[in-house]
Amino acid sequence: MADKRRFEVFARFLRETFPRAGRVYDVAGGMGRLNHELTRLGVSATTFDTRRKHLAVDFAERRLSLDEPCLCDLVAGMHPDGATRIIIEYAARHRLPFAVVPCCSDNGMPYKPWMRHLAEEARGLGFEVAEAVLPMTGRSRTLMGSIKTQGP
Numbered sequence: 001m002a003d004k005r006r007f008e009v010f011a012r013f014l015r016e017t018f019p020r021a022g023r024v025y026d027v028a029g030g031m032g033r034l035n036h037e038l039t040r041l042g043v044s045a046t047t048f049d050t051r052r053k054h055l056a057v058d059f060a061e062r063r064l065s066l067d068e069p070c071l072c073d074l075v076a077g078m079h080p081d082g083a084t085r086i087i088i089e090y091a092a093r094h095r096l097p098f099a100v101v102p103c104c105s106d107n108g109m110p111y112k113p114w115m116r117h118l119a120e121e122a123r124g125l126g127f128e129v130a131e132a133v134l135p136m137t138g139r140s141r142t143l144m145g146s147i148k149t150q151g152p
């Protein structure tokens with residue numbers, strides 16, 4: 001059972017971890033609750049999901065694709081199911097940081113190998129990868145990536 005506080009917890013985490021991110025793409029955001037919490041914290045967000053029924057937040061009623069114009073400085077996803085990879089790939093294409101809290105894989109892979117696989121995929125796309133655990137129940141491991149900058 002997913003923790004009902006997950007949106008508030010993740011919003012606070014994003015605000016603290018990426019203090020310079022003023023515009024966030026909330027991918028696979030369901031009803032838009034993460035967007036609502038980010039907005040309360042002064043962060044502007046757009047939610048991508050195919051759901052028709054959602055909160056009155058900035059909501060793009062479609063799947064995020066690699067062709068989506070980039071108007072954000074952080075790509076995030078809470079339990080994004082089949083959208084987990086696109087978050088990482090989209091962030092890589094636009095050289096933006098990402099933060100995802102994966103729940104299940106898109107190919108039947110068990111959770112722990114899936115987490116390792118995502119981290120490896122992100123490294124392969126040029127990210128430095130870090131992990132955090134959110135203070136909530138349910139799937140709470142968070143993968144974060146930031147693009148490695150070239151040395152002098």
Ligand SMILES: C[S@@+](CC[C@H](N)C(=O)[O-])C[C@H]1O[C@@H](n2cnc3c(N)ncnc32)[C@H](O)[C@@H]1O
Nearest residue numbers: 028029030048049063064078079080081082083
């Ligand atoms: C498990 S739900 C999680 C929703 C919300 N983040 C939450 O924690 O309650 C997964 C969501 O992913 C959405 N989804 C799956 N693939 C997507 C994609 N490529 N782009 C946007 N949303 C997607 C589904 O419509 C669904 O709402």
